[in-house]
Amino acid sequence: MLSFNTRLTPVDLSSLTPDSLNANTIPDGLAGIDIGIRPCRRSGPNLSACETGRQLIIHNYGHGGAGWSLSHGSVLHALSLFEARKCNKQAPVTIVGAGVMGLLTSLYLHERGYRNLEIVASEFEGITSCRSTGYYAPLAMSLNNEKQQAFINDIGFKTFSTFQAIEQGEHPLFKRGISPVHVYAGVGGYSESILDTETGLEPYVEQGLLPEPVLGEIDFGNGQKHIMRRFQTYFMNTPGIMEELNELLDQKGIRRTQKTVHDFGELKSDIVFNCSGIGGQQLNHDNNVHPNLGILLLLKQPDMGALHYIIYTRYRSPLSDSDHDNYIYFMPRGNGLLGATFIPNNDGTDEAENLKQIHRIVFENKAFFGT
Ligand SMILES: Cc1cc2nc3c(=O)[nH]c(=O)nc-3n(C[C@H](O)[C@H](O)[C@H](O)COP(=O)(O)OP(=O)(O)OC[C@H]3O[C@@H](n4cnc5c(N)ncnc54)[C@H](O)[C@@H]3O)c2cc1C
Structure with a gap:
């Protein structure tokens, strides 16, 4: 019927x-x-923490066709991995990547009191996050099993409830772009x-x-x-949301530097968030990225x-x-x-x-x- x-x-x-x-x-x-x-990344996005020499690297890349739909949940998950390490809030933190993951990571870190933040990215304009069509639906990922799907659902549900709060005008920081x-x-x-x-x-x-x-x-x-x-x-409305995120970065004085990172070791800070999207393939020597x-x-x-x-x-x-x-x-x-x-x-x-x-x-x- x-x-x-x-x-x-x-x-x-x-x-x-x-x-x-x-x-x-x-x-x-x-x-x-x-x-x-x-x-895309076989087995889904890399959301993990790894300690190499002096550095703590928090990876958050490889979301395929679902990066916007998984954005807030992924960043909140990455932050939970980071905060479990109880780092000093004055320590310098570098965020590699200026897509939705990198910008949200910086803003959430700032909200939690971290003040020594710098975003480093090869490109700030014309990147994948600016090309997304804006359909809320976690799609086009290479997931292999129910465990991976359950994890994606979990970070997706968190993102969805953040968007609900934004749409209803109840989010303290983000106000625009969701209908x-x-x-x-x-x-x-x-x-x-x-x-x-x-x-x-x-x-x-x-x-x-x-x-x-x-x-x-x-x-x-x-x-x-x-x-x-x-x-x-x-x-x-992804272009409108990117605009809002960039305005917030300006208001909070978060530094942005245009530069390609070839090796995490070249970054002075001991804490690095890797939000490099497809760049994760080379930067993290990750052959699962495609x-x-x-x-x-x-x-x-x-x-x-x-x-x-x-x-x-x-x-x-x-x-x-x-x-x-x-x-x-x-x-x-x-x-x-x-x-x-x-x-x-x-x-x-x-x-x-x-x-x-x-x-x-x-x-x-x-x-x-x-x-
Ligand atoms: C056509 C299309 C339609 C889409 N539609 C949707 C949709 O409807 N819904 C949805 O949820 N998702 C959609 N997506 C997927 C979504 O856009 C991506 O998953 C998301 O934007 C990825 O964000 P990101 O921040 O991880 O990466 P990106 O936006 O790619 O940003 C990566 C950043 O890292 C930088 N970088 C990379 N390597 C280095 C390096 N070595 N050194 C320094 N900087 C580096 C780049 O310059 C860039 O600033 C779509 C994607 C495309 C292409």
């Missing part, structure tokens, strides 16, 4: 044609194309192309943190209708007010020759974006493959939205 029938404004892709897509130019219908790399959103996902048996989809939200529904999904029909008003499950989650390619098409939709929803569904296009799972993936970030690819061990340098994926995304989304 269908529980809802919703008229949704479709994403307008009428100005994007296969001919307008080539390797060298951005077509009129797009604001840009983003080639993102998820920092509730509906997610439409496929359900098996109703359509040949839209497939049953795991959303990453299932543990949250089971835990009672999110409502049960409901089955219904979305109608784009142009003849295109789909039967799907509707979930609820948070949309994280890139997972996420290509995004940045749209120019004129009325984002009508498009505050997420589509996240596996999709089987009759014309696709891809051997990967394909997705219809629309996110209401900026002026809308389409994606995303989830291609393991691909660092985005193969331009011919990228172009093939871009064509696929446009072709399949035009079919899905009917525009």
Whole structure:
């Protein structure tokens, strides 16, 4: 039985044609194309403490496609490993990395009274944390067993409850960027192309943190209708949150230095938080870290007010020759974006493959939205 029938404004892709897509130019219908790399790690993120010579290194990297969804919980876990060592609050602490993990680590340390803090990063702009789409759902990680999944759920639930406090205006430090959103996902048996989809939200529904999904029909008003499950989650406006975190760092006078670290030993401080994302592969000689390619098409939709929803569904296009799972993936970030690819061990340098994926995304989304 269908529980809802919703008229949704479709994403307008009428100005994007296969001919307008080539390797060298951005077509009129797009604001840009983003080639993102998820920092995946076999067995899940490295959240551990390790003592090497004079230094205590707290690792916090390798969150794959879930770094934002696991952000606060991961940082709080890393801090619990650190605080168990009872270090002097005046001791110099270096945080390597200026993504969501590095910035949150610095701010939480400052809140707890640590004052001698420095963030060191190769890049502060254009990094993976600025490219995230903002779907609250711990997805795209390489987990091997139930124990790892239970740990991810634990740090995810902590992050989720932090976002609840932010959304309700009850968090003492963080105020911005979290809003509730509906997610439409496929359900098996109703359509040949839209497939049953795991959303990453299932543990949250089971835990009672999110409502049960409901089955219904979305109608784009142009003849295109789909039967799907509707979930609820948070949309994280990641550029807005990064802006807030940087403003807070300025207010608290936390130092930032642009520099690539090649070896922890070159850092003067005895306490180091390693929040280097994909950089953990080289910096910590960690062969479990690998890139997972996420290509995004940045749209120019004129009325984002009508498009505050997420589509996240596996999709089987009759014309696709891809051997990967394909997705219809629309996110209401900026002026809308389409994606995303989830291609393991691909660092985005193969331009011919990228172009093939871009064509696929446009072709399949035009079919899905009917525009
Ligand atoms: C296309 C795409 C979509 C995504 N969508 C979502 C989503 O919807 N929801 C979600 O939860 N997650 C999503 N993610 C994943 C999320 O963005 C990442 O997991 C998260 O941003 C990782 O944050 P981080 O701080 O660990 O790393 P990063 O943001 O990569 O930051 C790493 C920092 O370390 C620095 N660094 C690296 N090596 C060194 C070194 N040797 N010396 C000095 N500095 C160094 C870098 O310069 C950078 O400042 C997405 C990712 C991509 C690519």
